[in-house]
Amino acid sequence: MTILIVFSALIAMLLLGMPIFAALGLVAAAILLIYEGGFSSVADTIFAHLNKDLLTAIPLFVFMAQIMIRARVIDDLYDFAHAVIGHIKGGLGVATVLSCTIFAAISGSSVATALSIGSSAIPQMKRFGYPARDALGVIAAGGTLGILIPPSGPMILYAIVSEVSIGALFLAGVIPGLLMALIFSVFCMIQARWRINVHSPQWVGWSRAMAATRRSIWALLAPPVVMGGIYFGIFTASEAAAAGSIYALVVAVLVYRNFGLRDLYEAAYATMRTSVMVFMIIAGASMFGHAITIIRLPVGVTEAVAGLGLGPLGFIIVVMALIFVMGMFLESIAIILITTPILLPTITELGINPIWYGILLMVNLELAMITPPVGMNLFVIKGIADAPLSEVVKGAAPFVLLMLAGLALLIAFPALATWLPGAAGFGR
Numbered sequence: 065m066t067i068l069i070v071f072s073a074l075i076a077m078l079l080l081g082m083p084i085f086a087a088l089g090l091v092a093a094a095i096l097l098i099y100e101g102g103f104s105s106v107a108d109t110i111f112a113h114l115n116k117d118l119l120t121a122i123p124l125f126v127f128m129a130q131i132m133i134r135a136r137v138i139d140d141l142y143d144f145a146h147a148v149i150g151h152i153k154g155g156l157g158v159a160t161v162l163s164c165t166i167f168a169a170i171s172g173s174s175v176a177t178a179l180s181i182g183s184s185a186i187p188q189m190k191r192f193g194y195p196a197r198d199a200l201g202v203i204a205a206g207g208t209l210g211i212l213i214p215p216s217g218p219m220i221l222y223a224i225v226s227e228v229s230i231g232a233l234f235l236a237g238v239i240p241g242l243l244m245a246l247i248f249s250v251f252c253m254i255q256a257r258w259r260i261n262v263h264s265p266q267w268v269g270w271s272r273a274m275a276a277t278r279r280s281i282w283a284l285l286a287p288p289v290v291m292g293g294i295y296f297g298i299f300t301a302s303e304a305a306a307a308g309s310i311y312a313l314v315v316a317v318l319v320y321r322n323f324g325l326r327d328l329y330e331a332a333y334a335t336m337r338t339s340v341m342v343f344m345i346i347a348g349a350s351m352f353g354h355a356i357t358i359i360r361l362p363v364g365v366t367e368a369v370a371g372l373g374l375g376p377l378g379f380i381i382v383v384m385a386l387i388f389v390m391g392m393f394l395e396s397i398a399i400i401l402i403t404t405p406i407l408l409p410t411i412t413e414l415g416i417n418p419i420w421y422g423i424l425l426m427v428n429l430e431l432a433m434i435t436p437p438v439g440m441n442l443f444v445i446k447g448i449a450d451a452p453l454s455e456v457v458k459g460a461a462p463f464v465l466l467m468l469a470g471l472a473l474l475i476a477f478p479a480l481a482t483w484l485p486g487a488a489g490f491g492r
Contacts, residue, residue, distance in 0.1 A: 178207025201459025
């Protein structure tokens with residue numbers, strides 16, 4: 065009954081439009097007032113959660129993305145993908161997925177990926193005969209790769225709440241992210257063969273393809289700079305974020321030469337707004353986690369699961385189904401902060417790898433971005449394409465099934481997520 069009351073109160077506040085940090089903080093405050101009679105433990109709890117070196121990675125990765133976006137790196141990325149594979153049947157769809165994959169590894173944001181790639185790709189796909197529904201669907205789905213492919217904001221948040229290695233989590237997302245991109249690409253090629261009116265642009269020739277590759281090389285090098293440094297142990301995740309920001313700034317100022325002081329101010333201001341929002345959410349989540357620990361809610365969940373006799377696999381399937389339903393109504397950040405503190409003790413008790421679970425969670429959060437009624441990417445695509453929401457939903461529907469298939473693969477073969485961190489020496 066307690067878990068039902070807490071969940072109902074929290075979800076009701078979120079559905080009424082209350083900010084996540086306020087909803088978490090108010091529910092936590094009510095619990096603390098009832099069970100402790102005051103808020104004496106709040107300051108220490110919040111400070112303990114915010115006083116972590118890993119948190120510096122959040123503003124640094126956001127700053128890196130803001131610089132790359134304002135330097136219009138995305139234009140060269142899409143031109144590169146279009147020039148290299150756009151001429152094959154379904155190639156524009158594959159080029160769009162490839163662009164989303166690369167930009168996701170730069171921006172770390174699902175919405176930013178869909179917004180940036182969609183502005184360039186949707187008109188091109190329509191021009192070459194792709195039905196509007198197909199073009200809208202592939203952008204909505206491709207944008208979700210920003211959650212799974214590192215660096216990812218939700219990954220960082222999950223790492224902070226669960227206290228797992230962010231470096232291991234980043235590496236764990238690489239193979240599943242590329243696998244999901246491959247599944248999307250194959251589907252785009254199959255789908256294009258079904259469409260009679262879809263045709264491919266002419267091959268631009270080796271000279272133009274090489275020119276497009278040269279122009280995009282600086283953008284293509286950004287993910288290896290960040291992930292390569294972590295993989296080879298050159299720097300930590302926070303240091304990787306700093307290196308990525310410096311790299312982005314050097315490229316924008318010295319290579320693209322279209323990034324002035326005004327752009328620097330706007331990038332810094334946007335970074336500040338995003339970072340403060342995330343830190344306030346973490347503060348609210350720390351209160352919430354402390355409060356539910358006091359009322360022994362995680363222990364109650366663990367005991368309830370033990371009473372059902374569910375093994376690790378059964379528990380994972382039930383939790384994934386629950387999060388899928390929650391994703392239809394709540395934002396990804398809210399889902400991480402609500403479910404992780406409650407489920408983590410049970411995950412530990414059942415011997416489930418928290419890195420593997422984190423990747424499964426990220427895929428489910430990708431699904432939340434394109435499942436109505438609150439799928440954020442659906443509304444982003446509707447806005448930039450000025451299309452009916454029903455068309456965007458219908459275009460994204462096949463990708464929901466593809467992502468569910470990808471989720472099933474990751475559940476069946478955990479090594480897809482755990483092999484790379486193990487090979488890099490994490491967890492030894």
